[in-house]
Amino acid sequence: MRIATFDDTRIGVVANDDTVVDATDLVEQFEPLGPEDLLPDLITHFGDLRPELERRVTAGGGTPLQEVHLRSPLTRPSKIICLMGNYREGTDRPLQILDLFFKSPEKISGPGDTVILPPHQANIFHHEGEIAVVIGREAKDLNAEEAMDAVFGYVAYNDISARGLGRSGINSFLGKSFDTFAAFGPWIVTKDEIPDPQTLSITVDVNGERRQDYSTSDMERPVPELLTYISSVTTLHPGDVICCGTNHQGLGSMQDGDAVVTTVSGVGSFTLHVRDEHERAWQRGIDREAGERVKAAAQHPVAQAPVSGGSA
Amino acid sequence: MRLVLTRDDRIGVLRDGGMVDVSDAFVDIRYRTAADRMPRVLATLRDRRPGIEEMVAGGETLPLPELQAPVPRPPKLIAAFGNYREGSDRERQTQDMFLESPDSVIGPNGTVVLPNHPASIFHHEAELALVVGQQAKDLPADDRALGALVGYTCAIDVSARGLGRIGPSRIGKSFDTFTPLGPAIVTIDEVPDPQDLHVTLAVNSEPRQDYSTRDMEYSVVEILAFISSYMTLVPGDVVMCGTNHQGLGALQDGDQVEMTIAGIGTLEMSVRDPQRREWPRGVDQDMAARQRAVGAS
Numbered sequence: 001m002r003i004a005t006f007d008d009t010r011i012g013v014v015a016n017d018d019t020v021v022d023a024t025d026l027v028e029q030f031e032p033l034g035p036e037d038l039l040p041d042l043i044t045h046f047g048d049l050r051p052e053l054e055r056r057v058t059a060g061g062g063t064p065l066q067e068v069h070l071r072s073p074l075t076r077p078s079k080i081i082c083l084m085g086n087y088r089e090g091t092d093r094p095l096q097i098l099d100l101f102f103k104s105p106e107k108i109s110g111p112g113d114t115v116i117l118p119p120h121q122a123n124i125f126h127h128e129g130e131i132a133v134v135i136g137r138e139a140k141d142l143n144a145e146e147a148m149d150a151v152f153g154y155v156a157y158n159d160i161s162a163r164g165l166g167r168s169g170i171n172s173f174l175g176k177s178f179d180t181f182a183a184f185g186p187w188i189v190t191k192d193e194i195p196d197p198q199t200l201s202i203t204v205d206v207n208g209e210r211r212q213d214y215s216t217s218d219m220e221r222p223v224p225e226l227l228t229y230i231s232s233v234t235t236l237h238p239g240d241v242i243c244c245g246t247n248h249q250g251l252g253s254m255q256d257g258d259a260v261v262t263t264v265s266g267v268g269s270f271t272l273h274v275r276d277e278h279e280r281a282w283q284r285g286i287d288r289e290a291g292e293r294v295k296a297a298a299q300h301p302v303a304q305a306p307v308s309g310g311s312a
Numbered sequence: 313m314r315l316v317l318t319r320d321d322r323i324g325v326l327r328d329g330g331m332v333d334v335s336d337a338f339v340d341i342r343y344r345t346a347a348d349r350m351p352r353v354l355a356t357l358r359d360r361r362p363g364i365e366e367m368v369a370g371g372e373t374l375p376l377p378e379l380q381a382p383v384p385r386p387p388k389l390i391a392a393f394g395n396y397r398e399g400s401d402r403e404r405q406t407q408d409m410f411l412e413s414p415d416s417v418i419g420p421n422g423t424v425v426l427p428n429h430p431a432s433i434f435h436h437e438a439e440l441a442l443v444v445g446q447q448a449k450d451l452p453a454d455d456r457a458l459g460a461l462v463g464y465t466c467a468i469d470v471s472a473r474g475l476g477r478i479g480p481s482r483i484g485k486s487f488d489t490f491t492p493l494g495p496a497i498v499t500i501d502e503v504p505d506p507q508d509l510h511v512t513l514a515v516n517s518e519p520r521q522d523y524s525t526r527d528m529e530y531s532v533v534e535i536l537a538f539i540s541s542y543m544t545l546v547p548g549d550v551v552m553c554g555t556n557h558q559g560l561g562a563l564q565d566g567d568q569v570e571m572t573i574a575g576i577g578t579l580e581m582s583v584r585d586p587q588r589r590e591w592p593r594g595v596d597q598d599m600a601a602r603q604r605a606v607g608a609s
Contacts, residue, residue, distance in 0.1 A: 101410065101483070102486065
């Protein structure tokens with residue numbers, strides 16, 4: 001089932017005939033405090049709501065997709081957890097140490113939205129197309145067998161990244177937390193429609209030019225292992241999002257006027273626009289230097305360990 | 313005004329060693345849990361203040377009950393990287409901050425549980441914490457920025473070292489229970505100068521950290537200007553100003569920790585480690601020397 005947020009934060013199901021069937025009233029019975037509660041409430045009560053959602057989809061009468069304004073399905077996630085580089089990227093290195101960071105959940109971008117590049121002196125602004133996992137229930141210390149039970153579904157994600165800011169240079173994580181830099185779309189696909197999350201194809205196209213093009217089969221650690229690790233650190237909640245990392249081979253700049261299309265096979269596709277008041281220009285096409293740097297750093301992990309900032 | 317949240321979800325104002333219950337001032341705020349209630353309370357505190365003060369003036373002082381964190385689950389938990397000069401004469405370091413899991417917060421007299429992860433050590437980091445009271449973006453680096461705050465409180469940024477991939481581990485600060493916060497939010501009008509606060513932390517009554525916020529590399533208003541140039545701040549967000557690493561030490565099973573910021577409050581916590589690991593007691597002098605060397609080379 002495809003769950004969408006549309007128009008003025010309404011919730012609905014996208015039927016196979018590409019119409020959107022409104023389900024907002026079903027969620028409102030749980031008395032959300034704000035629109036940001038609608039989706040987590042639907043997730044929490046999905047087992048109970050599913051028969052009625054299916055009945056409505058079968059009954060038809062939805063609004064054609066082209067007549068609604070799709071929003072990010074997640075208007076304000078409770079947490080956005082991002083994995084650090086989690087793809088082999090053509091190297092034969094041993095598994096890297098698992099690591100993650102948190103991204104600001106404010107001012108999320110969705111389909112058709114505009115990413116605003118800030119005036120900060122970044123070296124470059126990169127797109128990072130990813131698959132993201134949406135959490136379905138509260139979870140702590142999941143084991144490998146039960147990890148997938150905590151998944152609600154999947155969404156396409158772009159982890160927009162300003163490079164070279166802050167103290168740790170290329171590894172700046174705050175450079176990923178600018179308003180509008182977390183982009184989700186076009187809807188959440190429930191996990192029953194994705195039998196194997198490790199066989200998905202992810203692409204990013206900028207102005208019609210192919211940039212990223214990789215398979216989730218190249219992940220260093222598959223989704224269940226990520227969930228086991230993350231839930232050993234922090235309690236997960238319905239609607240938390242786990243972004244599984246990107247394959248850096250194919251990153252490129254985002255600049256004023258760009259149209260960026262992020263696609264995950266079996267999930268969907270959404271377009272972002274880019275605005276830069278300063279109209280900075282970078283080389284177009286794939287940033288091969290960035291790709292090589294990531295490969296080299298991963299082959300020699302010690303080389304990237306020292307950071308001038310000391311401990312936090 | 314010193315605002316607290318009790319474990320049974322009453323909102324109180326501290327007075328004469330006790331508390332006046334002012335929950336009635338907020339009855340119109342719909343909520344499900346204390347976590348989603350407090351940001352809404354803090355967003356409207358300024359408008360409700362005259363009414364609250366009347367309530368306090370006419371109210372009965374109750375013995376202070378057990379408290380939870382004044383913001384049990386901040387919308388965002390933001391932390392500054394090392395932000396103190398620590399006796400070095402280095403140039404100011406590049407400013408940087410990061411986000412921690414907002415689910416790591418616990419309240420006064422809570423228990424920090426050390427996880428079964430192979431950390432090289434678990435440190436305490438006593439910090440001044442800022443509590444945001446209104447939505448804010450692109451704040452100026454002057455006193456106007458303080459207008460976005462509702463007040464200040466104490467935070468202990470518990471830190472597992474040596475985990476994760478890159479340099480200083482951030483992930484080691486996001487474990488559940490790793491951010492004791494409280495006891496009260498002290499409103500900004502009660503703190504004439506946030507750059508002149510004395511911070512101390514003791515473990516089992518042995519002094520460890522002892523520093524002044526005068527030594528910050530980037531001041532409170534510079535922190536607010538910086539972080540709000542990246543992301544929108546919202547009511548209930550908590551921003552931790554970094555620690556002075558001279559005086560850090562190990563936390564281990566059974567430890568009783570007491571942190572005080574003069575004029576703000578005293579925050580106590582205990583430590584439990586199901587693995588009962590042991591580290592040398594006392595101040596971690598290696599860590600302190602390493603921090604002084606940062607930027608000096």
